[in-house]
Amino acid sequence: MNVTRKLRGLSRELIALRIANELEDGTYVNLGIGIPTLVSDWIEGRDIILQAELGMLNTGPLASRDEVEQDLINASCQPVTELAGSCFFSENESFAMIRGGYMDTAVLGALQVSEKGDLAGWQNPERGLPEDIGNIGGSMDLAVGARKVIIAMMHVTNDGQYKIVKNCSYPLTARGVVDLIVTDLAFIEVTPKGLLLREVAPGLTAEDVQSVTEPRLIISPDLKEMQL
Amino acid sequence: MNVTRKLRGLSRELIALRIANELEDGTYVNLGIGIPTLVSDWIEGRDIILQAELGMLNTGPLASRDEVEQDLINASCQPVTELAGSCFFSENESFAMIRGGYMDTAVLGALQVSEKGDLAGWQNPERGLPEDIGNIGGSMDLAVGARKVIIAMMHVTNDGQYKIVKNCSYPLTARGVVDLIVTDLAFIEVTPKGLLLREVAPGLTAEDVQSVTEPRLIISPDLKEMQL
Amino acid sequence: MDKVYPGVDKAVADIPDGASIAISGFFTAGTPIPLIKALAKQGAKNLTIICMQMGPGNEDINQLIINKQIKKAICNYPFYRSASRGASSPAEQAVRAGEIEMEVYPMGTFSEKLRAAGAGIAAFYTPTGVGTVVEQGKEKRKFGGLDCLLEHALKPDYAFVYAYKGDRIGNLSCHKTARNYNPEMAAAGKITIAAVENLVEPGDIEGDMVHIPGVYVQRVVKVERPRYIPTID
Amino acid sequence: MDKVYPGVDKAVADIPDGASIAISGFFTAGTPIPLIKALAKQGAKNLTIICMQMGPGNEDINQLIINKQIKKAICNYPFYRSASRGASSPAEQAVRAGEIEMEVYPMGTFSEKLRAAGAGIAAFYTPTGVGTVVEQGKEKRKFGGLDCLLEHALKPDYAFVYAYKGDRIGNLSCHKTARNYNPEMAAAGKITIAAVENLVEPGDIEGDMVHIPGVYVQRVVKVERPRYIPTID
Numbered sequence: 001m002n003v004t005r006k007l008r009g010l011s012r013e014l015i016a017l018r019i020a021n022e023l024e025d026g027t028y029v030n031l032g033i034g035i036p037t038l039v040s041d042w043i044e045g046r047d048i049i050l051q052a053e054l055g056m057l058n059t060g061p062l063a064s065r066d067e068v069e070q071d072l073i074n075a076s077c078q079p080v081t082e083l084a085g086s087c088f089f090s091e092n093e094s095f096a097m098i099r100g101g102y103m104d105t106a107v108l109g110a111l112q113v114s115e116k117g118d119l120a121g122w123q124n125p126e127r128g129l130p131e132d133i134g135n136i137g138g139s140m141d142l143a144v145g146a147r148k149v150i151i152a153m154m155h156v157t158n159d160g161q162y163k164i165v166k167n168c169s170y171p172l173t174a175r176g177v178v179d180l181i182v183t184d185l186a187f188i189e190v191t192p193k194g195l196l197l198r199e200v201a202p203g204l205t206a207e208d209v210q211s212v213t214e215p216r217l218i219i220s221p222d223l224k225e226m227q228l
Numbered sequence: 229m230n231v232t233r234k235l236r237g238l239s240r241e242l243i244a245l246r247i248a249n250e251l252e253d254g255t256y257v258n259l260g261i262g263i264p265t266l267v268s269d270w271i272e273g274r275d276i277i278l279q280a281e282l283g284m285l286n287t288g289p290l291a292s293r294d295e296v297e298q299d300l301i302n303a304s305c306q307p308v309t310e311l312a313g314s315c316f317f318s319e320n321e322s323f324a325m326i327r328g329g330y331m332d333t334a335v336l337g338a339l340q341v342s343e344k345g346d347l348a349g350w351q352n353p354e355r356g357l358p359e360d361i362g363n364i365g366g367s368m369d370l371a372v373g374a375r376k377v378i379i380a381m382m383h384v385t386n387d388g389q390y391k392i393v394k395n396c397s398y399p400l401t402a403r404g405v406v407d408l409i410v411t412d413l414a415f416i417e418v419t420p421k422g423l424l425l426r427e428v429a430p431g432l433t434a435e436d437v438q439s440v441t442e443p444r445l446i447i448s449p450d451l452k453e454m455q456l
Numbered sequence: 457m458d459k460v461y462p463g464v465d466k467a468v469a470d471i472p473d474g475a476s477i478a479i480s481g482f483f484t485a486g487t488p489i490p491l492i493k494a495l496a497k498q499g500a501k502n503l504t505i506i507c508m509q510m511g512p513g514n515e516d517i518n519q520l521i522i523n524k525q526i527k528k529a530i531c532n533y534p535f536y537r538s539a540s541r542g543a544s545s546p547a548e549q550a551v552r553a554g555e556i557e558m559e560v561y562p563m564g565t566f567s568e569k570l571r572a573a574g575a576g577i578a579a580f581y582t583p584t585g586v587g588t589v590v591e592q593g594k595e596k597r598k599f600g601g602l603d604c605l606l607e608h609a610l611k612p613d614y615a616f617v618y619a620y621k622g623d624r625i626g627n628l629s630c631h632k633t634a635r636n637y638n639p640e641m642a643a644a645g646k647i648t649i650a651a652v653e654n655l656v657e658p659g660d661i662e663g664d665m666v667h668i669p670g671v672y673v674q675r676v677v678k679v680e681r682p683r684y685i686p687t688i689d
Numbered sequence: 690m691d692k693v694y695p696g697v698d699k700a701v702a703d704i705p706d707g708a709s710i711a712i713s714g715f716f717t718a719g720t721p722i723p724l725i726k727a728l729a730k731q732g733a734k735n736l737t738i739i740c741m742q743m744g745p746g747n748e749d750i751n752q753l754i755i756n757k758q759i760k761k762a763i764c765n766y767p768f769y770r771s772a773s774r775g776a777s778s779p780a781e782q783a784v785r786a787g788e789i790e791m792e793v794y795p796m797g798t799f800s801e802k803l804r805a806a807g808a809g810i811a812a813f814y815t816p817t818g819v820g821t822v823v824e825q826g827k828e829k830r831k832f833g834g835l836d837c838l839l840e841h842a843l844k845p846d847y848a849f850v851y852a853y854k855g856d857r858i859g860n861l862s863c864h865k866t867a868r869n870y871n872p873e874m875a876a877a878g879k880i881t882i883a884a885v886e887n888l889v890e891p892g893d894i895e896g897d898m899v900h901i902p903g904v905y906v907q908r909v910v911k912v913e914r915p916r917y918i919p920t921i922d
Contacts, residue, residue: 026690028904033537047690049858049904053563054482054636057902058858058891070484070684071620071634077483077513082632085858085891087899090667091482091636092571095564099584099809100876102904118587127539132589133551133558137533141564141584145809175587254457256671261770275457277625277671281796282715282869285669286625286658298717298917299853299867305716305746310865313625313658315666318900319715319869320804323797327576327817328643330671346820355772360822361784361791365766369797369817373576403820568810577801578832580813599811599841608832632896663865665898 006160007208009184009201010226015152017042018199018226019107019182022150024048027104028057030142033076035152036107051103053138055094058086075138095138098145106146108139110153110178112168115215117178117190119143119151120170131171143174155183155212162214164188164195185209187226194218199226234388235436237412237429238454243380245270246427246454247335247410250378252276255332256285258370261304263380264335279331281366283322286314303366323366326373334374336367338381338406340396343443345406345418347371347379348398359399371402383411383440390442392416392423413437415454422446427454457625459676460655464494467649467677471495471614474527476504478570478612478641483513486634488618488651490679492516495616496523504528506570506612508563508637510547512536521546521556528557530610532566562590565607567640573611574643574672581606615645619668622652623659626673627666635667642672651679690858692909693888697727700882700910704728704847707760709737711803711845711874716746719867721851721884723912725749728849729756737761739803739845741796741870743780745769754779754789761790763843765799795823798840800873806844807876807905814839848878852901855885856892859906860899868900875905884912 010018012035020042023029030051031039040050040061050059052074059074060081068079097103112120121143123134143149156163164181181188186209187199197217200209206219238246240263248270251257258279259267268278268289278287280302287302288309296307325331340348349371351362371377384391392409409416414437415427425445428437434447461467468491471477477495481487495503496519503526510517510529520526529547536542543549550556561569562584572580581604585591595606617638620631628650630638642648650668655678694700701724704710710728714720728736729752736759743750743762753759762780769775776782783789794802795817805813814837818824828839850871853864861883863871875881883901888911 049690051904052633054485054633056633056896057904069632070681071486071631073483073485073633075482077485082896083891085856085860085903087860087894087896087902088630088632088635089899089902090567090639091563092567092640093902095567096804096808096876097902097904099564099582100807101809124539127542129535129548129552130558132592133534133560135533135535135537136560136562136590138563140562140588140590144584144586145564172588277457279671280866282718282866284663284866285671297865299719299865301716301718301866303715305718310663311659313623313627313670315627315661315663315669316863316865316868317666317669318800318872319796320800320873321669323800324571324575324643325669325671327797327815328574329576352772355775357768357781357785360825361767361793363766363768363770364793364795364823366796368795368821368823372817372819373797400821568808572813575801576816578814578816578835578837580805581811583809583811602811604811630897635897664863664868664900667897 007185007204007212009155013038014228015182015184017228018187019150019152021227022180023105028102030103030106030146032108034109036109037076039107053094053098055089055091056086058083060086095141098141101145101147103146105148105150106142107150107152108142110151111170112163112165113151113178113181114165114168115195117176118168119173119178120168121173123171125170139173143177148179149177150180150182151178152182155185165214185212196220197223199224201226235413235432235440237383241266242456243410243412245456246415247378247380249455250408251333256330258331258334258374260336260367262337264337265304267335281322281326283317283319284314286311288314323369326369329373329375331374333376333378334370335378335380336370338379338391339398340391340393341379341406341409342393342396343423345404346396347401347406348396349401351399353398367401371405376407377405378408378410379406380410383413393442413440424448425451427452429454459626459674460624461675461677464490464677464679465497467675468494468498471498471500473500474502475500475614476506476612478615478645479505479507480617480637480641481514482508482636484684486618486630486636486638487514488616489516489682491616491649491651496520499523499525501525502527504530506530506610508533510534511545518546521550526556530559532561532563534558534560567637569607569610570644571640572609574640577609579606579608611644611646613646615641615648617642617648617650619650619652621654621656621661622650622676623656623661624676625658626650626670626676627661628652628668628673629661629665630667639668642668647674648672649675649677651677653679653681692859692907693857694908694910697723697910697912698730700908701727701731704731704733706733707735708733708847709739709845711848711878712738712740713850713870713874714747715741715869717917719851719863719869719871720747721849722749722915724849724882724884729753732756732758734758735760737763739763739843741766743767744778751779754783759789763792765794765796767791767793800870802840802843803877804873805842807873810842812839812841844877844879846879848874848881850875850881850883852883852885854887854889854894855883855909856889856894857909858891859883859903859909860894861885861901861906862894862898863900872901875901880907881905882908882910884910886912886914
């Protein structure tokens with residue numbers, strides 16, 4: 001059932017750009033698989049240190065074909081490069097860092113986010129696996145451990161279902177952890193009072209965004225166009 | 229009160245030799261402070277790897293004056309040397325190793341050992357400190373973690389009190405952990421049935437050893453002179 | 457001590473039916489592929505395999521599945537990300553068919569359970585997984601206002617690890633992101649078998665560059681590393 | 690990022706009264722002596738000091754005691770081995786007089802509590818200390834037949850660490866047995882101050898030789914290391 005209407009919003013690349021603008025200099029950031037990975041394209045030269053959760057800090061840009069080293073990949077198994085000051089450690093140390101609160105920000109994808117900041121992202125029940133089986137990977141540790149969790153995703157599913165929901169129906173990654181939701185259509189802050197719509201994609205109105213968002217949005221008195 | 233009579237036994241160096249003879253080739257060994265440290269003098273060239281609990285494996289002999297490096301000491305703060313294949317790690321990793329069961333043998337000093345294999349070694353109440361204060365150091369972890377615990381000590385205190393006792397009156401390091409007790413007078417195995425006297429120092433009899441040992445000793449049918 | 461074995465087949469020869477084996481590697485990095493191949497050839501059955509993923513980046517595990525050597529798998533990211541690629545993979549098919557029992561843990565909890573086993577820590581409390589399916593059947597307890605789950609140490613009978621350099625007494629040095637699970641799995645395994653790309657003499661690895669102290673490693677075997685371009689879907 | 694401070698005095702300037710501070714070093718090795726001296730000069734009071742020993746090998750701590758800056762000490766081997774030398778040491782006298790409150794842990798538990806704090810582990814079960822005074826007031830629980838004690842994470846406000854080399858973004862490389870408590874204390878401290886003998890640029894330390902990733906280190910200060918002959922009674 002297609003519950004939402006089709007709105008034209010930002011590309012995946014521009015969602016990533018909006019998030020890059022939100023990251024602060026002097027911080028440590030972990031980027032998840034999918035749209036989050038694209039954030040790295042927008043922060044070259046910025047004073048931001050990226051962690052690759054298999055055990056690297058100061059992860060450099062993707063490697064060109066002749067730079068590929070088989071012992072130097074990111075957590076998405078892409079060949080990457082070193083920067084001045086890159087360092088390596090075990091996966092266990094990497095998650096010690098993550099749980100220990102050393103990641104200032106994690107940018108993660110999501111299948112659903114609730115108005116209370118619950119995150120569902122590790123398993124799509126449509127795949128038909130048992131409810132406790134799937135690719136949890138580093139998502140639960142990052143969601144719980146990072147000081148700030150930013151979700152990067154398309155606002156609705158491919159077949160038009162809500163992804164920003166009152167309550168997640170998909171298996172949870174963590175409860176009450178999401179701080180910001182950045183989609184092709186909007187920039188939304190999770191607050192104790194509910195979801196605060198702070199920015200909309202160019203050409204869209206708050207009503208447009210509300211029409212594809214299940215919970216009631218609080219409209220910011222400062223509502224802006226997305227800051228690109 | 230002097231409860232025991234004075235017997236002439238082995239020197240500290242020969243206690244260490246007897247223990248060195250008991251160590252097996254191909255094993256990892258941690259030597260505590262005091263007589264245990266002297267064991268290292270008897271195993272040069274043997275296929276035994278020594279751990280220094282501050283974070284070193286394959287600890288070499290003590291450094292001569294011109295070899296002293298201030299970043300290369302053992303757990304007794306003595307300057308040591310490296311061997312081919314020495315490696316370094318954190319103190320935390322060192323105790324992970326110890327608790328994890330990777331030390332085949334720990335050789336420790338003791339104030340008292342009971343017939344059940346209880347060890348008291350970290351605090352002498354005569355020093356007058358509060359009962360929970362003192363130099364625990366690595367002794368409790370080693371006593372619990374090492375696969376085999378060998379005690380190296382003089383058989384009685386300086387003023388002739390029992391050190392091998394029915395029940396420890398001094399603060400315990402660990403319960404039921406001691407496997408062997410090697411003293412200036414005897415080589416004793418802790419067995420489920422009690423203390424088995426296996427060897428006596430040259431010139432001594434089982435009765436001599438019993439006279440300075442509080443619990444009843446089981447005399448080995450194979451009772452020997454200490455194997456030096 | 458000389459822990460060197462003449463080849464991978466000898467190094468895995470004694471693994472019995474029913475053994476549990478931790479296998480290192482994060483996708484393609486630091487995966488001891490020659491040991492996995494040797495295990496498939498050796499044929500031990502009813503195995504419990506502890507590894508990040510069942511297929512992606514370590515496709516040689518497929519042969520163990522096809523051989524029906526695996527009874528149970530303990531993973532954190534078991535399947536291909538793509539549902540369609542997953543549907544055609546031996547691991548996902550075997551799990552769906554109930555031929556392989558599977559437990560999945562969050563990635564940090566997964567390696568912390570192995571780390572605990574190697575470090576003689578019986579169990580620990582972690583905030584990860586609270587409020588999710590991961591908490592099912594586990595003790596939940598508050599520390600300083602934070603809900604945590606009790607997780608137990610996980611001690612495998614064997615560990616397969618990979619290192620760039622290893623010496624005869626088992627000291628290993630890892631290379632860049634190929635370190636990943638290797639140190640904690642090496643410490644956790646009752647018998648740890650290290651596949652090393654460069655076999656060197658004791659003293660050839662600087663003491664401060666040893667990432668896995670030799671005490672954790674019982675067998676060392678020199679391997680030729682299969683060359684590949686890292687890539688995964 | 691540039692975490693370099695112009696000197697030890699600036700690096701410790703903001704430490705408030707009542708702060709908890711982990712200070713690394715195993716006897717003389719890896720002890721950040723210039724930071725201890727700076728703390729004595731700075732004068733913060735009612736401090737909780739977390740360090741292996743109160744005096745032996747780090748005699749500069751005596752000045753903190755003489756200044757009456759320390760309220761509490763958490764140690765594993767606090768005093769001189771020799772009772773007579775101990776009796777004349779400021780730390781032992783202060784503890785006996787009840788001027789300093791003291792907690793003593795087994796050495797492995799001590800650093801595991803710090804490691805847990807840095808690693809986001811709330812608490813853990815260890816077999817060390819069962820049946821001794823260490824178990825007083827602690828939960829005891831059996832795992833696989835083995836009695837264990839529940840121990841909690843210990844998170845200091847500050848950590849003073851020492852490294853042979855450090856770069857401007859806080860990556861540290863340690864030297865031989867001077868590594869000891871430094872990695873776990875660096876990770877545990879909310880604000881970690883690293884005294885480094887050699888201050889280098891990012892990239893000057895090989896990535897696989899970094900023993901303490903820069904993320905754990907908030908301040909880096911170049912120091913001249915006092916030279917000494919290691920010795921202790």
